[in-house]
Amino acid sequence: MSENDLREILECLQIPSEYAHAETAETIARLNSWKSTSTHLLRDLSRLAKEKELSVAEQANVIAAAVSFDGENSWTSPESHALATEILSDFSEPDSSLMFQLLETDVNPLFRPSLHPSLNPSTGRKLDRPAGGPMGTQDFYETQTWKKYPAAGNLVSWCLRHIQSQDYDRLWYLVIPPIMTFLDDYQVPYKLEGVRMVEELLQHVPREILKRTGVDGLILTSLNTCLAQLDDAESPQLIQTAISASLSLSLLTTNLGSSAQFDQLCALLGERIVGTIWLYSYDKPGVVQASVDSLPPLLSALGLGCCRYLKALIPQLLHPLLPVPFTTAPFDLQISSLHVLTVIMNECPCRMSQWQGTILDGISRCWVNSTETQLTANHSGVEKLKKHLRSSCEALAKVCPTIIEGEFRRLLVADYEMFQDLVAGIA
Structure with a gap:
């Protein structure tokens, strides 16, 4: 197979944007036909990746194509997922240059038309004031071209799983904007993807980068917003994941036993769970269940500090x-x-x-x-x-x-x- 064959396969494997909002029977039939064809294309891509010596740019493109099928999505099948896993197994330990190429050419172009108003796109640092003034957020929501790429979340998540801790300094300005774009979206399913990205990020990122760039506070504010989303079908999952991520963020970015850590944990329990979730979701058993399931690690982190909330906790439980x-x-x-x-x-x-x-x-x-x-x-x-x-x-x-x-x-x-x-x- 030639370089043109590779390019053609990669173009054909781009996930159709209709998967984000397939409604008519005609559209669904066309997508099912594409889904069947994609399996054959992935098989060809797997064979080509083994036969051809790929440049760094080509490796990044192959990873991007395969990662699109690395998940439980409506466009994947058990066979296409298995083929994608086989292809990605050859890139299980990507080096810094490959990660940079993937983020620079395959991930960030999806998000550049929708710059996050609170981030400096050149450094990944938190801005002192939102770009675009009071209407900056509205502009951010109106230019969501990244939603035309249904597998964008797969790409970002795979990168987060494979970036080495020591590489975050170099890649930070490429990594954090997509995460915050998902996290601050107005739709709960995208917020949920964003929170899961944050959880993955917190497993590897050095705390110094979060604090130095001011992104720790930005993420915490966004997670607090997630905890007020109580009316969506996916709200229980969002609540449970956001509480877990908030706890992990606080424990990572504050010193053990410090007043800052205690204040953040108290705010999570007292203001967010007791004062928001329990106050406004008395008629939403799934949300209440999710919040209760999330409590044990938070209470263990607070230790004796739980005493100040016993009058709220015990009657509720x-x-x-x-x-x-x-x-x-x-x-x-x-x-x-x-x-x-x-x-x-x-x-x-x-x-x-x-x-x-x-x-x-x-x-x-x-x-x-x-x-x-x-x-x-x-x-x-x-x-x-x-x-x-x-x-x-x-x-x-x-x-x-x-x-x-x-x-x-x-x-x-x-x-x-x-x-x-x-x-x-x-x-």
Whole structure:
């Protein structure tokens, strides 16, 4: 195969922009035909990449074409994904010059027409004031030509997975604009891709670059905005991922035990989760579930600092345990809430004596309701829930030993048959 053959294959493998908004039956049929053809083209590309000695520019182009199929997208099939993986295996350790070529010629041209208003495009540093004035953000949203390239996210993510830590200084101005473009988009699916990019970035980037360029604060502000997106079908995934990324960012860019770290973690828990997510998503169980699932590592990072939020945390976590007539028990949320309660007990043992009665009341009510549910319907989640209720009582007894001879004994005296499996034998 000649150089022209390579160029022709690469052009034919460009993902059709219609994949971003395929609506009509005619369009879908045409895309399915292209999808079938792309498999044959990838097979030819794989063979050509092995036969021909590729220049750095050609290597970058081959990577860009293969990476487009390196994911679970509507334009990929199991076979095309396998072929893409095979091609990319030859580039598993790209050097700095290849990464520069890929970012410079295949990634950044997609985003240059839509420059992020808060970034200097030449340095990747945060600007003191947004470019374009008050309407700069509106212009940024109106010129989103990068959305015509459905595989743009695949390209950026692959680069983030393969850039070496020592190369970020050289590549920073090419790396950060695409990430921030995704992260600050107004559509939740793109925001979610952006947050995942941030998570990947934080695994490798030196903290000094984030702080020196001011991008740490820029990312944190954008992640906070993500935590207010509560109404989309993908909001639960966005919330959980954004909380995780915010925690990772704070731990990376602040010193352990410093007031700055404590303030950032408190803002994440108090202002974002308690003051925003829980306040405005009482009727969105998926969002609440995602926020509760995200709490354990944040609470562990805060340690004893969780004490200042017990009045908000404990009632919220006990609420799913309380039976509601004519309502199906939210088993997953109940189990998640019990897990978080156990974390709180371990992190704040000195304050549990004030809450032991409240916690046991919620646990025992849930136990009674679960037992009655088990008698009428053998739901698979009931037995798992009851094991977690028992474990929570064991954790409570460790931090409040007096509860064993106090409240536990009174439960057994009141109804031994009902509560023996919950508290009997706990020492």
